[in-house]
Amino acid sequence: MSPDAFSLLCWRRLGPADRDRIFALHLRAIQGMGPDQVRPESLEFFEALLDGAGRIIGACDPDGALVAYGVLQDGPDPGTRPDLWLGWPFDARIQKLAGSSVAAEYRGQRLQRELIRRRVALADPDAYLYATAAPSNPASWRSLLGEGFEIRRLRRVYQDTLRYLLARRAGPRAEPAAPAAGDGALRLEGLSLDEQDRLLSCGWRGRPAPSGCVLVPPEAFE
Structure with missing residues (x-):
């Protein structure tokens, strides 16, 4: 990959026509990783998001191949209740950074950080944002910390797997000192x-x- 390949990426919101490409990239990205590190998702999960349950942003290379995506989900997952665990207002608008994937040849280019930034910008301006990350997957939670999230809880979720719960508010926000x-x-x-x-x-x-x-x-x- 050439040094300026990152700058040549085309970013856009993905739609139903991208469903199979998103799922294929997800499967490639989690190869060799167990549920203690990453949550495997179904084709139906992405289908629901593309049908209005959230938004997915993606980056394509100059040839049009999808090389990265990030999910912004409306509302919390069943079984994860940041509103209760963190004392958020009962009527809080909650959105979740619900997973992302980067093609192997584009890793190490800070694309995970870029995906977080773009999803925060895509979120509703008054939203309470959260994400989960396995303690055994430091690349994930360190990227979130670098974009203004804080680790707030440690919980067993997703079929009894251990996850950090990280949270921040949407909109412009300085990183904690x-x-x-x-x-x-x-x-x-x-x-x-x-x-x-x-x-x-x-x-x-x-x-x-x-x-x-x-x-x-x-x-x-x-």
């Missing part, structure tokens, strides 16, 4: 999953930091 020394922040990777779960349940939040990711206590941002 890096925690200052002495604010009690703890390095995420140095904590067991049980300890992470305990702290997140007490209101701690996962944020980006020069060292990777830290959990910040509630008093640091209240």
